[in-house]
Amino acid sequence: IVWTKADGWQTPEVLPYGPIPMDPASSVLHYGQEIFEGMKAYRHADGALVAFRPEENARRLNESARRLSLPEIPVELFVAAVRELVEIDADWVPSGADQSLYLRPFMIADESFLGVRAAERARFLVIASPAGPYFTGGVKPVSIWLSETHSRAGRGGTGAAKCGGNYAASLLPQSEAAAHGCQQVLFTDSATDDTIDELGGMNLFLVRADGTLVTPRLNGNILNGITRKSLIQLAKDRGLAVEERDVTVREWRAGVEEGTITEAFACGTAAVITPIRELKTADFTIDFGDAAPGPITLSLREELTGIQFGTREDPHGWIDVLVEA
Numbered sequence: 001i002v003w004t005k006a007d008g009w010q011t012p013e014v015l016p017y018g019p020i021p022m023d024p025a026s027s028v029l030h031y032g033q034e035i036f037e038g039m040k041a042y043r044h045a046d047g048a049l050v051a052f053r054p055e056e057n058a059r060r061l062n063e064s065a066r067r068l069s070l071p072e073i074p075v076e077l078f079v080a081a082v083r084e085l086v087e088i089d090a091d092w093v094p095s096g097a098d099q100s101l102y103l104r105p106f107m108i109a110d111e112s113f114l115g116v117r118a119a120e121r122a123r124f125l126v127i128a129s130p131a132g133p134y135f136t137g138g139v140k141p142v143s144i145w146l147s148e149t150h151s152r153a154g155r156g157g158t159g160a161a162k163c164g165g166n167y168a169a170s171l172l173p174q175s176e177a178a179a180h181g182c183q184q185v186l187f188t189d190s191a192t193d194d195t196i197d198e199l200g201g202m203n204l205f206l207v208r209a210d211g212t213l214v215t216p217r218l219n220g221n222i223l224n225g226i227t228r229k230s231l232i233q234l235a236k237d238r239g240l241a242v243e244e245r246d247v248t249v250r251e252w253r254a255g256v257e258e259g260t261i262t263e264a265f266a267c268g269t270a271a272v273i274t275p276i277r278e279l280k281t282a283d284f285t286i287d288f289g290d291a292a293p294g295p296i297t298l299s300l301r302e303e304l305t306g307i308q309f310g311t312r313e314d315p316h317g318w319i320d321v322l323v324e325a
């Protein structure tokens with residue numbers, strides 16, 4: 001869908017997948033005005049194709065748009081575009097456990113000029129790709145690496161926006177994590193502070209021995225994860241306390257040593273919940289050993305995936321039918 005400052009959003013078009021024309025002076029190529037979302041469509045047992053909280057993705061895209069000086073898109077237009085794409089070839093959405101259609105809505109500034117200012121022309125696109133299970137052979141606890149040399153975002157920066165530049169900056173620390181045998185990098189508030197922000201592509205939770213969940217508050221640096229928000233609700237439904245506040249690596253380490261912190265997990269659309277086995281740093285390792293994955297991690301995972309795949313009741317109306325059975 002094309003947007004111009006003069007005429008607003010134009011009529012959506014569905015095109016065969018392929019390269020898109022782009023002027024070498026297109027503003028996105030020079031100043032990085034690009035934002036995106038990640039979401040999934042699932043096939044329920046009755047054949048219906050559903051999405052999980054797509055309006056939350058639309059709202060978050062609009063928050064990112066405001067930060068990156070891109071146009072906001074009406075929530076209904078966002079959801080209609082996703083529906084139209086999925087409807088075109090409903091067979092794209094595989095059936096079966098852990099199968100889904102990954103959807104990537106994104107927006108780029110697309111005006112041809114070289115001055116530094118907000119573009120007056122933009123495009124919103126949605127592409128899709130079938131996705132198999134994140135974990136093959138069962139849920140496996142992961143190791144994560146604390147980046148003490150790079151932060152993901154600075155105060156007042158773009159950390160809360162889902163923009164491509166944030167991910168470009170996370171690639172180097174992510175490869176440092178991989179070099180230390182870890183699957184994800186953990187970022188703190190700044191490279192010299194030990195207040196936890198989030199992982200390269202997921203939010204973080206610690207679980208206390210009494211069942212309380214502790215997760216970094218939305219401090220302006222971290223992404224407002226839809227899985228995070230959903231898990232906070234599901235935990236509260238069960239009567240578990242949830243603390244959204246500053247959390248430090250020091251607190252995590254002391255809690256594990258004292259036995260007051262018993263589980264840790266990461267969450268996001270791709271893996272839903274990833275149990276964390278250990279946090280490695282240059283100086284020490286915080287290790288749950290064979291205690292991971294813990295029982296609260298596993299049962300929250302089961303509940304949320306059950307809602308998404310339609311095998312559990314959806315008490316909050318999070319499932320949005322895209323294509324009827």
Ligand code: PMP
Nearest residue numbers: 201202203223225226227268269
């Ligand atoms: N933080 C970052 C940096 C992410 O890329 C993601 C994935 N979108 C998340 C958190 C989790 O967000 P969500 O639950 O909405 O997928």
